[in-house]
Each structure stands twice: as structure tokens, then as C-alpha cells.
Amino acid sequence: MAPGAPAQSHKNGAQAETAGTVATLTQAEVRELLAAQGFTRVDDLEFEDGMWEAEATSADGKRVDVRVDPASGKVYTEGQVSRLGAEDIKARLAAAGYSRIHDVEYDDGLWKAEAERPDGREVEVRLDPQDGRILGVEND
Structure with missing residues (x-):
């Protein structure tokens, strides 16, 4: 699959592609990773929209939504x-060749934006909140 192609959804940890990188984290590995970072009571863990998503209890006892980059x-x-604002995200997407960038929002620890790829396809892009790296692209 080419970079920027939509990620495949796999519920059981089969290979999935996110931003051009094949991900190999299995559901069990994601559970181990979250436990190692102090999360407990990991519920509803599933691979959706190019990322592992779950609800978990943080080390301070709060219930939080978590997402894990599969790569x-x-x-x-x-x-x-x-660390970034909406204008930073728009600039990073424009530099990556996206146009018609809109609906930029910070939600559940990730930046999300609607945009058009160079081939004209409408997509939703998820970006890292610290460095603006593209984490996943889904057809809209």
C-alpha cells in the first residue's frame, strides 16, 4: 500500500498499514505495552481508524481513552x-502535499483534519500532537 493510502482495520492484530508503515503490534502486545506504562483495566481494545484504541485506568486511577500508534x-x-496549534497542523499538511485542509481539531490526544490528497481523494488525517508527524490517513 502506498504512503497516504487508507489504513486497514484489523481487530485481532493482523498487519495494518498506517502512514505507509506496516504495523505489527498485536492486541496482546498493546495490552503489555499499556500495562508497562501503568495502565490497568484496559477495556474495549480494538484496532480502528488506523490505531489501537481502548479505555483504560491510568496510574493515577482516572479512566481515560487511549490510542496506540501501531507502528x-x-x-x-x-x-x-x-505542543502544536491548528495553524502548525495546517502547515505540516500543506507541506506534505495536502490541500483544502479544514475541520482541524485536537481530540483525544491527537490532531485530526479533513483534507484532499494530491490525487483528489478526501481523507481524514491523524497527526502527532508533539511533532506533527502523520500517524494515519483514512478515506473520508
């Missing part, structure tokens, strides 16, 4: 503070 294993939690 890097980086964990994103709701309430996480972004």
Missing part, C-alpha cells in the same frame, strides 16, 4: 497537551 507503540491519551 511506533507510542501511547496517546485524552487530556494530553499538544
Whole structure:
């Protein structure tokens, strides 16, 4: 699958593609990763929209939504503070060749935006809140 192609949804950890990188984290590996970072009571873990998603209890006892990048294993939690603003995200997407960028929002620890790829397809793009790296692209 080419970079920018839509990610495939797999509920059981089969290979999935996100931003051009084949991900191999299985559901069991994601559970181990979350446990190693202090999360407990991991519920509803599933691969959706190019990322592993779950509800978990954080080390401080709060219930939070978590997302895990299937390629890097980086964990994103709701309430996480972004170092970037909406204009930074628009600039990064434009530099990556996207146009008609709109509906840029920070939600559940990730930046999300609607945009048009160079081939004219409408997509939703998810980006890292710290460096603006594209984590996943889904057909809209």
C-alpha cells in the first residue's frame, strides 16, 4: 500500500498499514505495552481508524481513552497537551502535499483534519500532537 493510502482495520492484530508503515503490534502486545506504562483495566481494545484504541485506568486511577500508534507503540491519551496549534497542523499538511485542509481539531490526544490528497481523494488525517508527524490517513 502506498504512503497516504487508507489504513486497514484489523481487530485481532493482523498487519495494518498506517502512514505507509506496516504495523505489527498485536492486541496482546498493546495490552503489555499499556500495562508497562501503568495502565490497568484496559477495556474495549480494538484496532480502528488506523490505531489501537481502548479505555483504560491510568496510574493515577482516572479512566481515560487511549490510542496506540501501531507502528511506533507510542501511547496517546485524552487530556494530553499538544505542543502544536491548528495553524502548525495546517502547515505540516500543506507541506506534505495536502490541500483544502479544514475541520482541524485536537481530540483525544491527537490532531485530526479533513483534507484532499494530491490525487483528489478526501481523507481524514491523524497527526502527532508533539511533532506533527502523520500517524494515519483514512478515506473520508
